[in-house]
Amino acid sequence: MAVSDKWIYEYGEKMDRTEMREKLEKKLTRKRYEHSLGVEYTAGCMAMVHGADIEKALTAGLLHDCAKCISGEEKIEKCIRHNLPINRVERKNPELLHAKLGAYYAKEKYGVQDREILSAIEFHTTGKPDMNLLEKIIFIADYIEPNRKPLHEIEEIRHEAFTDLDKCIVHILKNTLSYLEHSDADTDQTSIDTYNYYVKNND
Ligand code: FE
Ligand code: FE
Numbered sequence: 001m002a003v004s005d006k007w008i009y010e011y012g013e014k015m016d017r018t019e020m021r022e023k024l025e026k027k028l029t030r031k032r033y034e035h036s037l038g039v040e041y042t043a044g045c046m047a048m049v050h051g052a053d054i055e056k057a058l059t060a061g062l063l064h065d066c067a068k069c070i071s072g073e074e075k076i077e078k079c080i081r082h083n084l085p086i087n088r089v090e091r092k093n094p095e096l097l098h099a100k101l102g103a104y105y106a107k108e109k110y111g112v113q114d115r116e117i118l119s120a121i122e123f124h125t126t127g128k129p130d131m132n133l134l135e136k137i138i139f140i141a142d143y144i145e146p147n148r149k150p151l152h153e154i155e156e157i158r159h160e161a162f163t164d165l166d167k168c169i170v171h172i173l174k175n176t177l178s179y180l181e182h183s184d185a186d187t188d189q190t191s192i193d194t195y196n197y198y199v200k201n202n203d
């Protein structure tokens with residue numbers, strides 16, 4: 001048994017989603033909390049359409065940004081303390097760390113034991129090649145939830161979210177990467193790998 005599994009087994013308390021919401025609301029800004037609720041119900045709807053586990057989608061959607069509202073410095077500190085690896089791009093842009101730190105918190109502070117939920121949270125920002133259904137849903141729901149300010153081609157992307165997940169992923173990453181190209185932000189290699197994987201698979 002992994003150390004983390006043992007920890008959950010001994011100390012982890014299972015919470016229902018209402019309790020999770022109460023706790024989460026205290027940890028996030030109002031705007032981030034509204035966004036989290038948006039991802040929660042969007043992911044739930046996508047799960048209905050695509051035949052994924054609805055409960056898992058709701059929980060992963062709700063908690064995906066649970067580590068978002070702390071400073072970059074603190075994100076680095078906490079990752080080091082909990083032995084979560086930090087790569088070069090993440091060190092430069094610690095915001096990215098909220099995904100893996102979020103998975104850690106979901107497990108440690110919200111009692112989530114399900115590996116699919118934790119993994120969907122971990123990869124919600126960059127995606128990754130060969131995602132499973134739940135990972136795809138959370139990655140997309142984060143981008144399309146209704147509280148998001150209107151992004152380029154969002155109507156088409158929202159439609160694809162309910163009709164063709166892989167096409168939707170390519171569309172999102174294409175727009176994100178071209179946006180990053182025109183800003184001075186560094187692009188995470190995983191996003192590029194994910195894009196290349198799904199472009200190839202979409203042919
Ligand atoms: Fe996020
Ligand atoms: Fe988010």
